[in-house]
Amino acid sequence: MQLRYAPVVEPSDPRANVVFLEQLYHMVEDCAGIQAPAPLVVIENDGALVSPLDGLPRRGLYYAGPDLVLIDDSAWTFWSLKHETVHYLLHYALGNSDPDHTSSLFVTCVELPFAMP
Numbered sequence: 001m002q003l004r005y006a007p008v009v010e011p012s013d014p015r016a017n018v019v020f021l022e023q024l025y026h027m028v029e030d031c032a033g034i035q036a037p038a039p040l041v042v043i044e045n046d047g048a049l050v051s052p053l054d055g056l057p058r059r060g061l062y063y064a065g066p067d068l069v070l071i072d073d074s075a076w077t078f079w080s081l082k083h084e085t086v087h088y089l090l091h092y093a094l095g096n097s098d099p100d101h102t103s104s105l106f107v108t109c110v111e112l113p114f115a116m117p
C-alpha cells in the first residue's frame with residue numbers, strides 16, 4: 001500500500017502506520033474473498049473531504065481509474081479505510097464500486113473487530 005498523509009498525523013500515530021493499515025486492508029480482502037493490489041491511500045485532515053457528487057462532508061472517498069482512497073484523520077479513520085476498501089475491491093472484481101451500498105460486504109467486512117498496534 002502506498003500511503004500519504006497530512007502533517008497533522010504524527011509518525012507515531014497508528015493512522016500513519018502503513019503496516020497496520022495494510023493489515024486492515026488484508027483483513028477486508030480476506031473477508032470479501034477478493035484479492036487486489038492495494039490502492040494509493042491518502043489520509044487528509046479531519047473535515048477536508050467533500051463529496052464531488054453532493055458537496056457534503058465525508059469521512060472517506062473512493063475514486064476509480066486511477067484507484068485512490070481518501071480518508072480523514074478523525075476517529076473514523078480505520079472504519080473509513082475498511083469501508084472504502086470494500087468499494088475498491090468491488091470495483092476491482094465487478095467493475096462496480098456499489099455506491100448505494102447494496103452489498104452485504106459493507107456490513108460483514110467493515111464491522112470486523114481488530115486490535116490496535
Ligand SMILES: [Zn+2]
Pocket residue numbers: 083087099101
Ligand atoms: Zn460508501
